[in-house]
Structures are given as C-alpha cells and as structure tokens.
Amino acid sequence: MTPAARPSPPWWRRAVVYEVYPRSFASSGAHPGGLGDIAGLRSRLPYLAGLGVDALWITPWYPSPMADGGYDVADHCAVDPRFGTLADAEGLVAAAHAAGLRVLVDLVPNHTSIEHPWFAEDPGLYVVRPGRGDGPPNDWISAFGGPAWSRLPDGRWYLHTFAPEQPDLDWSNEEVRRRFDEILRFWLDRGVDGLRVDAVPAIGKDMALPDAGHAPGALFESARWTDSPQWDGDGVHEVVRRWRSVVDEYPGERVLVSESVVAGPARAARYVRPGEMHTTFNFDHLRCPWDAAALRSVVDDTLAALAPTGAPATWVLSNHDETRHVTRFGRAVTGAGVMGFDSGGPADLDLGLRRARAAALLMLALPGSAYLYQGEELGLPEVTDLPDHLLQDPTFRRSGGAVRGRDGCRVPLPWSGTAPPFGFGCAQPWLPQPPSWAGLTVAAQDGDPGSTLTLYRAALALRRARLRDEEFAWDDDADPVLSFRRGGGVRCTVNLGQVPVPVRGEVLLISGPLQDGLLPPDTAAWSAAEGCT
Numbered sequence: 001m002t003p004a005a006r007p008s009p010p011w012w013r014r015a016v017v018y019e020v021y022p023r024s025f026a027s028s029g030a031h032p033g034g035l036g037d038i039a040g041l042r043s044r045l046p047y048l049a050g051l052g053v054d055a056l057w058i059t060p061w062y063p064s065p066m067a068d069g070g071y072d073v074a075d076h077c078a079v080d081p082r083f084g085t086l087a088d089a090e091g092l093v094a095a096a097h098a099a100g101l102r103v104l105v106d107l108v109p110n111h112t113s114i115e116h117p118w119f120a121e122d123p124g125l126y127v128v129r130p131g132r133g134d135g136p137p138n139d140w141i142s143a144f145g146g147p148a149w150s151r152l153p154d155g156r157w158y159l160h161t162f163a164p165e166q167p168d169l170d171w172s173n174e175e176v177r178r179r180f181d182e183i184l185r186f187w188l189d190r191g192v193d194g195l196r197v198d199a200v201p202a203i204g205k206d207m208a209l210p211d212a213g214h215a216p217g218a219l220f221e222s223a224r225w226t227d228s229p230q231w232d233g234d235g236v237h238e239v240v241r242r243w244r245s246v247v248d249e250y251p252g253e254r255v256l257v258s259e260s261v262v263a264g265p266a267r268a269a270r271y272v273r274p275g276e277m278h279t280t281f282n283f284d285h286l287r288c289p290w291d292a293a294a295l296r297s298v299v300d301d302t303l304a305a306l307a308p309t310g311a312p313a314t315w316v317l318s319n320h321d322e323t324r325h326v327t328r329f330g331r332a333v334t335g336a337g338v339m340g341f342d343s344g345g346p347a348d349l350d351l352g353l354r355r356a357r358a359a360a361l362l363m364l365a366l367p368g369s370a371y372l373y374q375g376e377e378l379g380l381p382e383v384t385d386l387p388d389h390l391l392q393d394p395t396f397r398r399s400g401g402a403v404r405g406r407d408g409c410r411v412p413l414p415w416s417g418t419a420p421p422f423g424f425g426c427a428q429p430w431l432p433q434p435p436s437w438a439g440l441t442v443a444a445q446d447g448d449p450g451s452t453l454t455l456y457r458a459a460l461a462l463r464r465a466r467l468r469d470e471e472f473a474w475d476d477d478a479d480p481v482l483s484f485r486r487g488g489g490v491r492c493t494v495n496l497g498q499v500p501v502p503v504r505g506e507v508l509l510i511s512g513p514l515q516d517g518l519l520p521p522d523t524a525a526w527s528a529a530e531g532c533t
Helices: 038-043 045-051 086-098 117-121 174-189 236-247 265-272 292-309 349-365 394-398 435-440 452-466
Strands: 016-020 055-058 102-107 149-151 157-159 194-197 255-258 314-316 369-373 472-474 481-486 490-495 507-510 523-528
Touching: 038 045, 038 086, 045 452, 086 102, 102 174, 174 236, 194 236, 236 255, 236 265, 265 292, 292 481, 314 349, 349 452, 349 481, 349 490, 349 523, 452 507
Parallel strands: 016 055, 016 369, 055 102, 102 194, 194 255, 314 369
Antiparallel strands: 149 157, 472 481, 481 490, 490 523, 507 523
C-alpha cells in the first residue's frame, strides 16, 4: 500500500482534547448559584473551535448534591437542572459536531451519590458489610483522607473510596454491570464520541476485603501501590473488556479513555491492551517535576510500555484535581501532589509561566494525544487564597483544614473586562476570581502576539498542519536540554538548564524570546528539521 493510500488513523490517536469543568467554564446566567452551564458552554464553542482543539471532555453534568464537585452522581442518565436539560446536552453535542468538535462525557462507575435512588432501593448493589468488632471491616483508606468506611444506622458499614457521600458499587454484582451497559448505551445513543471513565482501578477490589496494611495517617498513594487489595486488581480488566464490547457496537470511532492512577507506565498500559480501553491518562507525565532527566524518562517509559499494546500515548499538564502547573512550576517542588495534597509553599509565577509555556510546546510536540485543562491556554495560576468558608472540596473538610484541596484550580474562567466576574456570565460566580486576572482574560490576550493564548493557538495550528504522524527520535543533546525530531520536519528543543543554548534550524515557534540568538533557560522552540528516519 502506498503512503497516499493509507487510511487515516482514528481521530483519537492524535487528538487534542480540552477538558471542560462545566460549573466553571461559562455561564448563561439562567440558573442560580453562580455556576457555569451548558448554554454558557455552547455559546463558547466558536472560541474552542478557534483555539484549535479536536474534542471536548465534559466532566460530570449529572444531577448531584455536589459533595464532590459532581462526581457524586445521583442519576447517570440525566442532566442537573443547574446546568440545563437533557435536551440542552443533546443540542450541545449536535452544535459541537457542527463546529468540527467531538464530545466526550464522564462515566463515574466506582460509586454513586449516597442520594442516588439505588442506595435506598437496593443496598446490595454496593459494598456493604458487617464490621469487625466495633470497627470497620478492614483498614482501607479514603482518597480524601481518613478511613474508607462509614457506618449505617443498622450497624453495617459501607465502603467509600472517596467521600462518605460516595458509596462504592459492588462490581462483582452482575446487576451493577448490566446497569452500566445501559448507561453507556444511553450516552452513545445521544451521539457522544466517547467516554472518559473515572477512577477505573477503584473497581478492581479484592471482594474478600483483606487488610491493605496501611500505616497510620497513610496517604492514598495509588501511584505507588502494586499489590493493594483495594486498587488495580486483575478483575477490573474483565469489566473494561465488557465496556469496550459495548462501545464497539457503535460506528464513528467512539473512544474509551481511562483514568488509571497506577504504579507506573507498565501498569497503566494494561488498561489499553487490545480489546480494553483505547487510551489512558498519563499521570506520570502530569506529576513529573520540571527536570530534564525525569521528563525524558517519563517519555521513554511511556512509549516503551505502550508499544506492545499499539495504543497511543497521552500527555497532560493539569486537570480539575491537580494544582495548575503555572503555580506548580514556580515552586521549589515542581512535581504534582496526590489528589489535592500538594506541596503548597510560595510560587514565583513569572518563572512558573515561562516553564508552563515551554512545557506546553514540549507536550504538544510529543507523539500521541494531549489533554488541555480549561484556562491553561490563558496561563492561569492556582488561586491559593480562597477564603476558608468558600472551600467546597471534601479534602479540605476531611483534613480538618490542613489541606486546601482542589478548589483553587476550579475557579471560573475570565473571559473579558477589567474586574470580576470577567464576563463569566453571572454577577457572582460560585468561587471568586482574583482581580489580578484582568490581564489574563481571553479578551485581553486575543490578538496579543506575546500572549499565552496566542502561543497555544499557534502551537495547535502548527501541530495540526505538520505533526500528523507518530514518528519520534531523540537528538543526542545532553541533560539539561531535551531535543527530539518529529515527522513533518519539526524539531522540539527545551532548555531546562541555567544557560542559553543554540537552536538548530529555522525557528517555527518559540515559547519566549531568544537571547542573543540562543534559547534561554525555561524556554522551548519548534524549529525546522529533517524528518525522522
């Protein structure tokens, strides 16, 4: 077969997907509470299409008491009235398709809201057990801190891997599996292009419920666990294959994306073996510090682990659970923490932004797909000074206020104007925006050749035009410079050192100005180069 006759790869192999956290993206002002909504999102589809992304991933828009930002789902087949209606959701999918954008929705299979009708009607769908003496059935811990068990009025205990308001479903129960088959089909029938599946390893529990051996005060560090009875057990893959069989019934290159925070790329790759998920989030990349050797190791280990599966890599710098990388890269400790339990500490935001812009060019040059978190294209930092009484993240409550949690990355986006609410669409958003964001709005950055928004638009356009294959080869540069070539005649060079370095070839795009013709520290460039061989 000649190169010209080769079929195009599935869209998701090289897509750039934009994560929308709907209550913080844009508001139509039609609903109380200062929340973003579906109508607000739909009004901003031209912005997203113009940005140059390929798809949207929309975090839960389902009915929810909002004990965990919507991940405590009370009905998987409806839309929360605060966001709109099911008809609004269907209209959004159609409008996105008309704008050339695919749509992924969130599937939350490990747990429901404690207010879900299932919990009252049939507790047998959940992990509910007698205690051990006066205590819980075992020593399992919650991702949000503290024990993973709470007691019911009848004396039994229910498992909650996350917040107490989120009881875990029992995936050894065939009825649970059947109901989720129906949920998958419900959304696929409405035209969504795929589903991002939340906390997939959590359903891989040992249902004999043995102790895990957690030390007192242990954090939920699933990225280090290799044999935990409460996470990433082999049984999860039977369920994943079942989901894949449902999705494969549908035309149009539908996709399943796994959120699997596990111990390294090799274990993550198990979720994308043939017949399982199509892609999986790369948390090793997201949590990697700003360090040349560490970043190169993540890239090498990711590509090596995925090669036998045939699945593409994914790359991501921020999401709704992690400290925004502008702030993280400006701190002394630049790696991400565990589910909102980050290092804290002061941040040099100018340094963080320089590194974040360079990291964006590095990420978007790598082979595979990439995920952007809303607002990173504006260079938004974490909001670290939200008043305590406004914090809603359960990690804040369950830590007794010792951990700020994830609300700081969820502050509503600034669109226009010189003062809050910056065109968000309602007079008082659910979390306040800092006045310092006046220079970071979409309107302020639009047309500014040096803005972060302009950089992202240019990078996404150049990526779409020239980085269309999966060829990749490192140059022989030594630490602290990362340099690699891609098909399409593009070389990416990232200077993570302390002194300027040369750039080979004509510069096509750069994250910051050259210094006497050299690439300064914490800067990345795409330049013209011969393609990989």
